[in-house]
Amino acid sequence: MKPFLHRLTRAAVLLAAPLLAAPLLALSAHAGELTLFTDSNFEGQPLTLRGSAPDLDPLGFNDRASSVVVRSGTWQLCEHSEYRGRCMTVERGEYRSLSGFNDVISSVREVGGGGRDDRGGRDDRGGRWDRDDDRGYGHRREAIILFSKSRFNGARLELHNNEVRTLDRYDFNDVAGSVIVNEGRWELCEHADFGGRCIVLEPGRYEFLDDMNNRISSLRRVR
Structure with a gap:
């Protein structure tokens, strides 16, 4: 009986080995x-x-x-x-x-x-930023996101503060090419301190900014 049990145990180990290795392979594949x-x-x-x-x-x-x-x-x-x-x-x-x-x-x-x-x-x-740490705290979505290119491509700037008098402080002046508004109603203006022509955006995704493309210098939440 001992030789039989030995062969049976060895067979079980060989069968289990690929199963044990599978999670490790999956992890490395997703790195x-x-x-x-x-x-x-x-x-x-x-x-x-x-x-x-x-x-x-x-x-x-x-x-x-x-x-x-x-x-x-x-x-x-x-x-x-x-x-x-x-x-x-x-x-x-x-x-x-x-x-x-x-x-x-x-x-x-x-x-x-x-x-x-x-x-x-x-x-x-x-500025307040998202958190999702190991203590299980939830995150708060950014109120508005600016992208340097259309269709939400390029660099992004996430904002929670209710107004930005000049985007120069973020090195994002005259850069925005698309916008995502997650909450609130926002006014985006072509000059600092909300001067010049402005547009108001409701919550939504704006792939293009048309004639305001690369012209936004300040923004503020208006609701």
């Missing part, structure tokens, strides 16, 4: 990858990441990224270490320039669910 470049148009020194980098300084890449290629996954790029301050979310694709985030990125991490994995808190301008 994301992106490459940062010191210059726009994917030129200059590259840095390829396949995991989170809470501080790019030890890698010699703090405040140096000017373009990005995302080969897989969804990634969050933040202006301070430990994913603090303003953040932008990039998905698979090529980003030849980082309007509003050029040479300011200090930490990078792969996130799920479209990038809603920020630690929350306030940046140095008092």
Whole structure:
């Protein structure tokens, strides 16, 4: 009986081995990858990441990224270490320039669910950012998102504060090419301090801004 039991046990182990390995293979298959470049148009020194980098300084890449290629996954790029301050979310694709985030990125991490994995808190301008931490706290959606290109492409600027008198402070002046309004009614104007021509947007997705494209300099919530 002993030889038979030995053969039976060995057969069971061999059958179980592929099943045990399957989750590991699945995890590795879903690992994301992106490459940062010191210059726009994917030129200059590259840095390829396949995991989170809470501080790019030890890698010699703090405040140096000017373009990005995302080969897989969804990634969050933040202006301070430990994913603090303003953040932008990039998905698979090529980003030849980082309007509003050029040479300011200090930490990078792969996130799920479209990038809603920020630690929350306030940046140095008092803006409130999403959080979804390991204690199970929910996140609050950004009220309005500006994109540097049409169809929600390019760099993005997420805002919770009810007014921005000049987008210069975010390096996003005359940059916006599309907008998502998640809550409230917003007035977007072509000059600082809500001057010049303005448009009012209700909650919705605006793939194009027509004759206001690349002309927005200030915005405020009007309801």
